[in-house]
Amino acid sequence: GENVEQHPSTLSVQEGDSAVIKCTYSDSASNYFPWYKQELGKRPQLIIDIRSNVGEKKDQRIAVTLNKTAKHFSLHITETQPEDSAVYFCAASTEDGTSYGKLTFGQGTILTVHP
């Protein structure tokens, strides 16, 4: 089955700096890669996702890049703010047509943004 490795496990940055979280996956059939943000005591919230037909996707201060050859994808957060502090999870799945199967999650990254 799929295995997703996520690094780093913790990341501390100063407000305004950029943060990068990286994930690698094992199953070459995986083609859907969402990122979730989980604030303390809250549910995971989808913040961005990417499918294998594109190499990069941006949404304001957040971007995700995908390298299918190397089987890794990354989350980039620019101009970080204290409210970006949370646990971030990457995930991978195989999507066929308009649906996808079960998500396999990475271990999570605790991001702390210091004012």
Place this chain on the structure above:
Amino acid sequence: SAVISQKPSRDICQRGTSLTIQCQVDSQVTMMFWYRQQPGQSLTLIATANQGSEATYESGFVIDKFPISRPNLTFSTLTVSNMSPEDSSIYLCSVKHRASGYTDTQYFGPGTRLTVL
């Protein structure tokens, strides 16, 4: 997006007892999932709740311990049976929802925090 509610939000139970967690969605969804998240850990899929048929369990999870029902396209229950302290965790319901014209997106419920004494 789909609005998901779970009951109870938290509970403290004695070992050997069982707890049933309910998940309600405000719209019909194709697939519903149950996850476990132990303190400080990632999300682990317990099973996929299939409407009208038995749930599909992941390796390490069995029906006798985690029976699941899904009587319709908006509701599911997960029972944690014969509980032990190792079952203390957050249990999350999750659904795949398709907004009109788009592909599926997976959303999570607020979770049920279970403590077993």
